[in-house]
Amino acid sequence: MLFRSVENQIVSRTLPGTIEELSKWDDDSVLPSEQVYYQLAKDLKIAVENKTHTRLGSRLNYEMSGIASTFRKTGRSVKKWDIDQQINYKEKFLNIDKKWGNIEFWRLLKLYSPKVTSGYFLNAVDLIKTTEGISQRDETERIYLFLFQRTIYMSVLITLLCLLMGYPVAYLISRLPMKSANLLLIFVLLPFWTSLLVRTSAWKVLLQQEGVINDILVFVGLVGDLDRLQLINNQFGTIVAMTHILLPFMILPLYSVMKTIPESYVKAAKSLGANEWTSFRRVYFPQSIPGVGAGCILVFILSIGYYITPEIVGGTSGTFISNRIAYHISYSLNWGLGAALASILLVAVLILYYVYDKIIGIDNVKLG
Amino acid sequence: MKTNTILLALVSMVFSVTIAKADMTIVSWGGAYTKSQTLAYHEPYTAKTGIKIINDDSAAEAVAKLRAMNEAGNVTWDVVDVVGSDAIRLCDEGLALEIDHDNQLAAAPDGTPASEDFGDLIVADCFVPQIVYSTTFGFRTDVDQWGGKEPDDICDVFDLNAFPGKRSLEKRPINNMEWALLCSGVAKADVYDVLETEEGQSMAFAKLDEIKDSVIWWSAGADTPQLLADGEVVMGSTYNGRLFSLIVEQNQPVKMMWDAQVYDLDGWIIPTGLSPERQQAALDYLYFATDTQRLADQAKYISYGPARASSAPLVGKHAELGIEMGPHMPTAPDNAKNIFVYNFTWWADYRDDLDAKWNAWLAK
Numbered sequence: 001m002l003f004r005s006v007e008n009q010i011v012s013r014t015l016p017g018t019i020e021e022l023s024k025w026d027d028d029s030v031l032p033s034e035q036v037y038y039q040l041a042k043d044l045k046i047a048v049e050n051k052t053h054t055r056l057g058s059r060l061n062y063e064m065s066g067i068a069s070t071f072r073k074t075g076r077s078v079k080k081w082d083i084d085q086q087i088n089y090k091e092k093f094l095n096i097d098k099k100w101g102n103i104e105f106w107r108l109l110k111l112y113s114p115k116v117t118s119g120y121f122l123n124a125v126d127l128i129k130t131t132e133g134i135s136q137r138d139e140t141e142r143i144y145l146f147l148f149q150r151t152i153y154m155s156v157l158i159t160l161l162c163l164l165m166g167y168p169v170a171y172l173i174s175r176l177p178m179k180s181a182n183l184l185l186i187f188v189l190l191p192f193w194t195s196l197l198v199r200t201s202a203w204k205v206l207l208q209q210e211g212v213i214n215d216i217l218v219f220v221g222l223v224g225d226l227d228r229l230q231l232i233n234n235q236f237g238t239i240v241a242m243t244h245i246l247l248p249f250m251i252l253p254l255y256s257v258m259k260t261i262p263e264s265y266v267k268a269a270k271s272l273g274a275n276e277w278t279s280f281r282r283v284y285f286p287q288s289i290p291g292v293g294a295g296c297i298l299v300f301i302l303s304i305g306y307y308i309t310p311e312i313v314g315g316t317s318g319t320f321i322s323n324r325i326a327y328h329i330s331y332s333l334n335w336g337l338g339a340a341l342a343s344i345l346l347v348a349v350l351i352l353y354y355v356y357d358k359i360i361g362i363d364n365v366k367l368g
Numbered sequence: 369m370k371t372n373t374i375l376l377a378l379v380s381m382v383f384s385v386t387i388a389k390a391d392m393t394i395v396s397w398g399g400a401y402t403k404s405q406t407l408a409y410h411e412p413y414t415a416k417t418g419i420k421i422i423n424d425d426s427a428a429e430a431v432a433k434l435r436a437m438n439e440a441g442n443v444t445w446d447v448v449d450v451v452g453s454d455a456i457r458l459c460d461e462g463l464a465l466e467i468d469h470d471n472q473l474a475a476a477p478d479g480t481p482a483s484e485d486f487g488d489l490i491v492a493d494c495f496v497p498q499i500v501y502s503t504t505f506g507f508r509t510d511v512d513q514w515g516g517k518e519p520d521d522i523c524d525v526f527d528l529n530a531f532p533g534k535r536s537l538e539k540r541p542i543n544n545m546e547w548a549l550l551c552s553g554v555a556k557a558d559v560y561d562v563l564e565t566e567e568g569q570s571m572a573f574a575k576l577d578e579i580k581d582s583v584i585w586w587s588a589g590a591d592t593p594q595l596l597a598d599g600e601v602v603m604g605s606t607y608n609g610r611l612f613s614l615i616v617e618q619n620q621p622v623k624m625m626w627d628a629q630v631y632d633l634d635g636w637i638i639p640t641g642l643s644p645e646r647q648q649a650a651l652d653y654l655y656f657a658t659d660t661q662r663l664a665d666q667a668k669y670i671s672y673g674p675a676r677a678s679s680a681p682l683v684g685k686h687a688e689l690g691i692e693m694g695p696h697m698p699t700a701p702d703n704a705k706n707i708f709v710y711n712f713t714w715w716a717d718y719r720d721d722l723d724a725k726w727n728a729w730l731a732k
Binding site for chain 2 (some may be wrong): 050052054058061069072140141208233317
């Protein structure tokens with residue numbers, strides 16, 4: 001799948017003769033020669049028989065709108081052609097669709113004729129490969145960099161929230177006697193065993209405008225009936241739901257590490273004159289770092305690739321880059337772009353992992 | 369000689385039984401829709417031929433999955449239910465079999481060939497149309513702030529003064545862009561010409577900007593009915609059959625607004641890459657399931673219009689509720705006073721481009 005992000009053999013495979021002839025086309029201020037159109041007719045004739053011409057059309061349509069139907073339409077005519085002698089093909093093509101007389105289209109075809117392309121990766125970072133070089137996409141089409149930033153920002157936020165909430169819980173469980181600790185652990189694990197979809201939908205019921213929380217707020221009189229709070233279908237909804245869902249991944253590694261920290265250390269610190277805060281900061285917390293590291297890495301890496309929860313409760317401001325990847329894989333069928341986006345995400349995670357290793361040290365991570 | 373004949377008969381019987389027992393996997397949309405197909409097509413077909421039919425509800429991702437199956441060289445589906453635009457893409461990609469409509473499908477009872485009976489609804493050579501559905505609006509009838517008014521014009525969706533409250537719209541440019549242009553004063557016939565230009569696109573986005581903060585975007589057909597039932601939105605777009613079941617079968621205080629409903633098509637394709645026997649079995653099924661009577665039968669269970677012209681007069685009553693289905697069809701004259709016909713080929717060309725702009729706009 002990673003290879004797909006640069007693969008572009010479809011052009012040279014479908015139109016081999018045309019591409020070869022087109023490489024001799026130097027002066028791109030005039031239309032290509034008749035010879036190119038003749039080759040195109042021959043290539044298309046074969047492509048139509050194999051039904052690959054429309055596939056090429058959809059590929060090139062990613063770069064220039066309207067090409068899909070040019071190929072579909074042309075294919076229908078070429079099917080009936082008898083290509084044995086060389087007659088005026090340029091004119092014939094122009095009669096089918098005036099796009100064949102558009103120099104920009106030919107430049108594009110030449111630009112995308114190599115077997116590998118950087119086009120998908122450029123697209124994935126809001127750049128565009130044009131005949132005049134690489135340039136930034138039009139402002140109305142820029143989205144991916146913004147989504148990458150948002151994904152990382154929200155993942156960091158969710159990780160911190162999980163840490164903030166998970167740390168005291170894990171501490172409490174690790175300090176309690178076995179019997180009550182087990183009961184609390186079951187409370188942590190119970191939602192963990194519930195289906196992801198059920199938990200996400202439950203948040204929908206709670207947070208929607210006619211939902212439980214808004215109803216209570218209106219009943220208590222904190223908000224008016226007509227300006228109920230918008231708690232879901234936005235960033236807030238995604239953060240709340242994902243923090244809840246990912247919390248066990250923070251608590252469990254924290255708990256397993258905290259369990260191994262002997263209580264006597266803190267007692268010793270106190271007996272030597274440290275107050276509560278100092279003994280926590282200087283003695284207890286440093287020993288729990290491996291758990292914090294493991295929990296944070298787990299939660300962060302899980303959330304950066306999260307898909308289903310943002311899709312259901314994210315609205316427009318709470319969706320992640322993974323939602324766009326899923327869209328390109330399942331619906332737009334632009335697998336090249338989807339693969340490029342996914343590769344960037346993978347590299348980003350690896351870089352963060354490396355940075356973490358440099359700062360805290362991966363040997364320090366302990367899962368239990 | 370005699371034993372030979374008996375043996376031969378036995379062998380051929382065993383053989384025909386094994387063939388008859390080969391199951392078929394039919395892919396569709398699930399829910400009430402698959403149920404209507406099971407009752408109208410699958411069960412009668414199984415009763416007639418003994419072929420068992422397995423339902424698979426992954427039609428929403430059919431194009432991606434078919435492409436993956438095709439590349440892996442192992443196609444496990446026999447017949448797939450897709451919308452018109454997906455049929456065009458599957459045909460373009462060589463993933464669906466081309467159908468000779470006149471020779472491979474049943475003619476109408478009066479002898480009209482299938483291609484004429486379906487008419488313009490055959491949007492791709494690989495496509496056998498099944499139903500006409502529409503994307504249209506439902507609205508709640510108990511909104512106090514509306515002062516007794518009811519929306520009856522598509523532009524009421526964009527009018528937050530007269531009809532305040534949240535709306536639900538589909539999270540994609542298709543349909544929304546067209547409605548926005550219609551309400552920006554563009555004539556119906558010019559919509560796609562205007563939408564092709566940068567100015568036209570900005571005009572549509574500007575119109576949608578007016579209501580953007582009051583919109584909940586849906587991606588599954590069941591979302592709007594749920595949102596309407598919960599009172600989360602006061603009006604919303606979805607497929608007409610979903611609204612029918614919300615209003616008629618579940619008795620919710622919701623009404624239909626048919627103005628500028630957008631017709632869309634749904635139908636069958638057969639994947640390429642099947643073995644000749646399986647391909648023939650799939651074609652046999654299609655011959656049976658898309659004849660005039662079967663298509664009319666489906667309308668007993670769901671309020672979608674049959675795709676054959678010859679089926680329309682045969683549409684009867686709802687199988688359980690006993691109400692006439694005719695007036696609930698998107699094609700009924702009262703509902704079809706102002707319809708908008710969705711341009712499949714235009715969207716096939718501009719989808720990638722507009723989708724990028726749409727998502728950038730949504731994220732802003």
